Amino acid sequence: MVHFLLRRAAFGLLTLWLISLAVFILFYVATPGDPALMFAGEYATADQVALVRARLGLDQPLHVQYLTYLGGLLRFDFGMSFVNQEEVLSAILRRLPATASLAFGSILIWLLVAIPAGVFSARRAGTAADRLVTTAALAGMSFPTFVVGTLLFYVLFFMLTNAGYPIFPSGGYKPISRDALEWLRHMILPWMTLAVVGTGTYTRIARGSLLETLNQDYVRSARAKGISEGCVMYHHALPPSLTPVVTLIGLDLGGLLGGTIITERIWGINGVGSLAVQAVENGDLPMIMGTVLFAAVFIVVANLCVDIVQALRDPRVRLG
Amino acid sequence: MQTSSTSVSQGLTARRRVLRRLLRDRSFIIAFAVILILVLTAVLNPLIIHLIGHGPNEPFRETGLTAGGVPLPPGGDFLLGTDVVGRDLLARLVAGTRVTVFVAVSCAMLSISLGVVVGLFAGYRGGIVDAMLSGFIDVVLGLPFLVTAIALVSVYGASFPVMMGTIVFFTWGPIARIVRNLVVSAKENEFVDAARMLGAGDLHIMFREILPNIAGQVVVYGSLLIPQVIVLEASLSFLGLGVPPPTATWGGIIAENQTNYAVAWWSILFPSLALLMATLAFNIVGDGLRDALDPSARSRGGA
Numbered sequence: 001m002v003h004f005l006l007r008r009a010a011f012g013l014l015t016l017w018l019i020s021l022a023v024f025i026l027f028y029v030a031t032p033g034d035p036a037l038m039f040a041g042e043y044a045t046a047d048q049v050a051l052v053r054a055r056l057g058l059d060q061p062l063h064v065q066y067l068t069y070l071g072g073l074l075r076f077d078f079g080m081s082f083v084n085q086e087e088v089l090s091a092i093l094r095r096l097p098a099t100a101s102l103a104f105g106s107i108l109i110w111l112l113v114a115i116p117a118g119v120f121s122a123r124r125a126g127t128a129a130d131r132l133v134t135t136a137a138l139a140g141m142s143f144p145t146f147v148v149g150t151l152l153f154y155v156l157f158f159m160l161t162n163a164g165y166p167i168f169p170s171g172g173y174k175p176i177s178r179d180a181l182e183w184l185r186h187m188i189l190p191w192m193t194l195a196v197v198g199t200g201t202y203t204r205i206a207r208g209s210l211l212e213t214l215n216q217d218y219v220r221s222a223r224a225k226g227i228s229e230g231c232v233m234y235h236h237a238l239p240p241s242l243t244p245v246v247t248l249i250g251l252d253l254g255g256l257l258g259g260t261i262i263t264e265r266i267w268g269i270n271g272v273g274s275l276a277v278q279a280v281e282n283g284d285l286p287m288i289m290g291t292v293l294f295a296a297v298f299i300v301v302a303n304l305c306v307d308i309v310q311a312l313r314d315p316r317v318r319l320g
Numbered sequence: 321m322q323t324s325s326t327s328v329s330q331g332l333t334a335r336r337r338v339l340r341r342l343l344r345d346r347s348f349i350i351a352f353a354v355i356l357i358l359v360l361t362a363v364l365n366p367l368i369i370h371l372i373g374h375g376p377n378e379p380f381r382e383t384g385l386t387a388g389g390v391p392l393p394p395g396g397d398f399l400l401g402t403d404v405v406g407r408d409l410l411a412r413l414v415a416g417t418r419v420t421v422f423v424a425v426s427c428a429m430l431s432i433s434l435g436v437v438v439g440l441f442a443g444y445r446g447g448i449v450d451a452m453l454s455g456f457i458d459v460v461l462g463l464p465f466l467v468t469a470i471a472l473v474s475v476y477g478a479s480f481p482v483m484m485g486t487i488v489f490f491t492w493g494p495i496a497r498i499v500r501n502l503v504v505s506a507k508e509n510e511f512v513d514a515a516r517m518l519g520a521g522d523l524h525i526m527f528r529e530i531l532p533n534i535a536g537q538v539v540v541y542g543s544l545l546i547p548q549v550i551v552l553e554a555s556l557s558f559l560g561l562g563v564p565p566p567t568a569t570w571g572g573i574i575a576e577n578q579t580n581y582a583v584a585w586w587s588i589l590f591p592s593l594a595l596l597m598a599t600l601a602f603n604i605v606g607d608g609l610r611d612a613l614d615p616s617a618r619s620r621g622g623a
Contacts, residue, residue, distance in 0.1 A: 015458045022459055026468075027475060135347075138607065142599035144551045146558045147592045150574060154581050154588060258464040262555060276467045277559075280474040288471045295464035303462075 004311055012304045019296045020073060023289050024066050078293065079286035081279075088290035092272055098173045099271035102263060103256035105187055106194035107249060113199045115245070118206025119238065125211055133203065140200025149193040149266035156189055171268035190267040194260060198252065205244055213241035243313065247306050254302025258295020338536075341612040348608030354601040361414055362421035369415065374398070374408035376415035377566045381406050391584040401586040403577055409587055412568040413594055419569045420598060423553045424546050427484055431492040431549075432542045438492075439499025440526045444507060453500065457493040465490050466555065473561040483562050487552050491545060498541055502534040509533075536613045543606035547599035554595055570595045 036053035044052070053059050057068055072079060078088035121133040157170050168189050176183040213219065214237050222236045223229075259273030272291060279287035342348055361368060369376060385391060385406040394401040400410040442450040469486045476482045506512070507530060515529045554571030556562035563569050565576075570591045577587035 015455075015462055018455065018459045019462050022463070027471060138603050139596070139600055142547060142596055142603050144554050144558075144571075144595055144599070146555060146571070147574065147595055150578060150581075150588055151592060154585060158581055255464060259467050261466045261470070262558070265559070273467070277470060280470050283474070288475075292464065292467050292471060295467055296462045299462050299464065 001311070005308065008304055008307045012300050016297065016300050017070075019300070020070060020293060021066075023292050023296075024069060027285060027289050027292070028065075028069075073293070078290040081287045082284045083282050083287070088286050089294075091275060091287070092290060092294050095270060095272045095275045096257075097175065098269050099257060099260060099264070099273060101173075101176065101183070101187055102190055102194065102260050102269065102271065103253060105191040106198065107253055107256070109191050109195040110198035110202055111245075111249070113195070114202030115206050115242070117199075117203045118210060119233070121203065121207045122210040122214065123233070125207075130207075134207065137200040137203040137207075140196050141204070143196050143200075145193060145197055146262045146266065148196045149190075149263060152189050152193055153266060156192075171266070173269045173271070186267075190263050190269060193263050193266065194256070202245060202248070205248065206242070209244050210237060210241040213237045243310065246309060246313075250302045250306035250309070251299070254299040255295075257298045259291065338612045342608060345608045345612065347604050348612075351601040351604035351608070354597060355605060358417055358421055358598055358601070362418040365414065365418045369411055372399075372408065372411050372414065374411045376411040376568045377407065378411075379405040379407050391580070391587065393584075394586050400590050401584065403573075403584060403587045404580050409573075409590060412573055413570070413591060415568040416570045416573060416591070416594070419563055419567065420550055420553065420595075423484060423487070424549045424598075424602075427487045427491065427549045427553075428542055428546045430484070430488045431495055431545060432538065434488070434492040435495030436499050436531070436538060439496040440503055440531065442496065443500040443503025444522065444526050444530070450500070453493075453496055457497050460490060460493045463490075465552070466559075469552075469556060470559060470561050473556065478561050478564050480563060483553065483556055486556075487549055490552075491549065495538075495541060495545065499534065499538065502537055503530055506530050506533050536609075540606055540610045540613060543602060543609055547602040547606075550595070550599050550602070 036049050036056065036058050057065060060068070069079070076089060078092075080087060081091065117133055117137070121130045121137075124130045153170070157168050160167055167185075169186055171190075172186055174182040174186050219232060219237050222232050227236075257272070259276050260271065261273035261277060263269070264271045264273040265277065272294070276288070276291035276295075278284075279291060374380065380402065383397065383406075385402065391404055391406070392398050392402045394409075398408050398410065400408075400413065403409060403412070438449070438453055442453040469490070472486050473482055503526075507525075511533075512525060512529055515525050520529070553562060554569070554574075557569040557571030558575045560572075560575060562571060565572060573591040574588055574595075577584060577591075581588055
């Protein structure tokens with residue numbers, strides 16, 4: 001087990017290093033514009049630009065610049081924003097609670113809907129009810145997030161408010177530490193926006209995986225022993241069938257924490273995703289690279305956690 | 321070449337069986353018809369727009385808006401209504417179909433071709449190609465798609481090639497991984513040994529023996545890739561990072577009209593429906609293809 005963990009961790013670090021290299025090449029080396037010029041602004045004189053270039057170390061050879069950047073990353077120093085001299089990491093961490101509320105809440109909602117729906121559907125495989133659920137799930141999967149958000153905004157904010165029921169606000173983020181109820185009121189529609197696609201995908205995965213488990217020999221043996229159907233379902237079949245769901249939650253959570261750009265944009269939430277968009281709009285290179293890398297760290301760490309959980313749940317994984 | 325002739329005749333009956341299953345699948349037929357209509361709309365674009373009689377980028381300030389300057393609701397001269405500058409929404413949707421179909425088909429083709437070639441080599445040869453592929457895929461899957469995509473588009477400028485390159489960059493890896501895994505198990509088959517004993521070269525074995533055997537699966541993943549590409553393109557256009565305006569795209573139309581919901585709900589609803597219809601149709605077709613190629617998948621559930 002220790003050997004397995006060390007191998008996976010080393011692999012995760014290697015991936016992160018490759019990603020840092022890719023980010024550096026894509027956004028720094030291959031960028032058409034001159035970062036020093038961007039930093040100094042368009043009215044700077046040639047002397048000022050040269051000064052900026054020297055101060056940022058942009059006159060150094062590329063590999064020295066990369067090593068400096070990498071050295072910074074190892075000390076959790078993502079650099080400074082070109083635009084307002086703010087530290088990249090602290091800017092990201094300040095926006096993280098909003099994005100994390102969004103990510104955890106919507107995942108909770110889609111699991112609470114998708115797993116029961118998948119179980120319901122799998123128990124009635126082949127019937128009209130099953131077909132209804134799978135078709136609805138397919139439709140949910142087919143909805144682009146921004147379409148869900150736009151339609152929810154129109155129906156549940158605009159139409160409800162116009163009809164005299166201003167239940168939901170048009171957007172914005174209220175920290176949970178200030179007022180939990182307001183936080184909830186502001187989060188419900190964004191959660192639903194993100195949850196639709198996830199619910200569709202997870203319903204189909206839960207259904208498929210449960211059906212596969214129900215066809216296994218040990219489930220047949222359990223039934224043959226005369227155990228009640230409910231006990232077979234919830235004690236024997238359901239827990240092992242959730243393995244693919246666990247895998248995906250880890251990966252999706254990692255992806256969502258890296259920034260939920262579209263949902264944040266529609267609901268005016270100032271999270272990591274909107275920070276990335278602002279950085280892109282301002283051409284703020286350190287911030288762009290920081291947000292991309294930060295999201296990559298979440299994804300790679302989530303991958304690692306999923307592998308560890310899988311190995312704990314299923315010994316075959318660690319031997320494989 | 322007796323073995324090959326029997327395998328061909330078996331192939332034909334198998335193909336006929338698949339076709340018969342598909343023709344019995346009612347939702348597949350409907351979805352397939354929807355896709356045909358979309359493709360025809362894309363191909364016959366100039367003709368249809370001529371028939372509508374309003375250019376997609378033409379503002380009709382006199383006839384397309386009320387006297388108070390408010391967009392016209394659906395009906396009358398403008399079947400699906402107009403937007404805030406008086407452009408015909410139907411004409412814009414039709415023009416957007418062409419972008420959607422073009423991007424979806426060409427990106428999916430590029431991703432699949434690249435994925436198939438790299439996956440074949442990685443699965444068949446193993447070694448360095450395989451190691452590099454899995455390293456590359458880990459890096460690509462580790463990058464957050466939208467954040468990276470908008471950053472790439474902003475650095476290299478919003479244009480057709482940049483958008484398509486971004487989409488292909490993020491979609492070909494998983495296809496290559498699937499093909500690689502299929503090849504690894506397919507190359508253990510006896511027909512591969514037989515071909516090798518007949519003196520077939522590696523390229524012949526990869527492209528003539530193994531590829532036809534995994535083609536069905538590749539088609540399934542390809543058809544499921546198309547809705548993903550459509551969503552990616554629409555999302556980039558929605559964020560203003562796809563095809564630059566005034567070219568009409570479905571995602572772009574929704575973005576343009578996002579703030580006009582109070583005066584023109586139709587300008588948001590119809591492009592949303594078009595997008596949903598397209599992605600759902602491709603998802604249903606991909607699902608139907610998988611069920612038809614592997615009927616046990618449905619009872620097994622294979623989501």
